[in-house]
Amino acid sequence: MELLLAAxxxxxxxxxxxxxxxxxxxxxxIAVVLFANPFFSALALIGNLASLAVLYLLLSxxxxxxxxxxxxxxxxxxxxxxxxxxxxxxxxxxxxxxPTLQNVTSIVAAAAIALEVIVVIxxxxxxxxxxxxxxxxxFGSPAQIGELFLSDHLLAFEVTSIVLLxxxxxxxxxxxxxxxxxxxxxx
Amino acid sequence: MVGPGxxxxxxxxxxxxxxxxxGVLIRRSPLIILLALELMLNAGNLALIAFARQLGDADGxxxxxxxxxxxxxxxxLGLGLIVAVSRKRVELDVDKLTTLRG
Numbered sequence: 001m002e003l004l005l006a007a008x009x010x011x012x013x014x015x016x017x018x019x020x021x022x023x024x025x026x027x028x029x030i031a032v033v034l035f036a037n038p039f040f041s042a043l044a045l046i047g048n049l050a051s052l053a054v055l056y057l058l059l060s061x062x063x064x065x066x067x068x069x070x071x072x073x074x075x076x077x078x079x080x081x082x083x084x085x086x087x088x089x090x091x092x093x094x095x096x097x098x099p100t101l102q103n104v105t106s107i108v109a110a111a112a113i114a115l116e117v118i119v120v121i122x123x124x125x126x127x128x129x130x131x132x133x134x135x136x137x138x139f140g141s142p143a144q145i146g147e148l149f150l151s152d153h154l155l156a157f158e159v160t161s162i163v164l165l166x167x168x169x170x171x172x173x174x175x176x177x178x179x180x181x182x183x184x185x186x187x
Numbered sequence: 188m189v190g191p192g193x194x195x196x197x198x199x200x201x202x203x204x205x206x207x208x209x210g211v212l213i214r215r216s217p218l219i220i221l222l223a224l225e226l227m228l229n230a231g232n233l234a235l236i237a238f239a240r241q242l243g244d245a246d247g248x249x250x251x252x253x254x255x256x257x258x259x260x261x262x263x264l265g266l267g268l269i270v271a272v273s274r275k276r277v278e279l280d281v282d283k284l285t286t287l288r289g
Contacts, residue, residue, distance in 0.1 A: 011189045015191065025199065033209060041222050052229055058190060072229075083218070086270065087273050094214055102213070110208045118198055129241070130194075139243070145248060166260075167263045174267030
């Protein structure tokens with residue numbers, strides 16, 4: 001009986017954490033899209049990534065949650081903020097000029113995607129989605145992820161390094177000054 | 188598994204994906220379009236990790252980490268393109284950047 005009570009208390013706690021993280025996720029996602037100032041959008045993306053990391057922890061993905069915070073919030077958002085500071089991000093109001101055809105169609109398209117997938121999930125929720133496989137405490141730990149990367153997914157691991165190298169070279173080429181013949185406005 | 192089932196995570200994931208898709212469609216600043224693209228990639232990651240937990244198979248987490256690397260590469264190249272475009276003293280508005288249109 002006491003064990004059952006403890007289990008249900010843990011369940012309530014997980015539900016509370018999940019609901020808070022889900023609300024933060026959706027609110028910060030909408031904030032990213034609707035803030036007029038791109039700087040605030042980038043800051044809202046940090047909140048979005050942090051609440052996603054909480055959800056990954058609930059799904060026993062400890063290593064992915066850590067990598068999420070380090071790679072996304074630590075590196076990618078910083079890069080965005082750097083470029084915003086360099087370009088002096090100007091405000092761009094999403095609803096300027098009233099509801100145009102493009103705006104209305106965007107809402108309809110986004111709602112259609114959401115509705116479509118939610119209907120499919122609701123149809124499948126009864127059978128396949130309801131049973132969850134039991135996992136050990138080591139599931140999603142850095143040790144397990146590292147072992148998988150270096151055994152079953154070695155090719156993906158190596159290709160990843162090439163992708164990053166190519167992206168770094170491309171970034172340097174795009175970011176470096178263009179030759180004078182290409183660009184008259186550059187002194 | 189304590190807490191909500193996989194279906195709840197999947198619904199959250201599709202809500203985030205739709206938000207990102209809406210942002211890509213509606214915004215005109217290429218910087219915010221890149222941010223909304225990150226939202227969509229993260230929604231895909233959430234679904235991958237939810238399914239990894241449901242099946243008890245960590246391969247989904249490997250996929251999610253690979254998606255993260257691709258997102259980093261995409262952000263580098265997208266921001267590089269935006270900086271290169273802004274060097275040409277062109278207004279940063281995807282509705283006006285029509286020079287490359289075939």
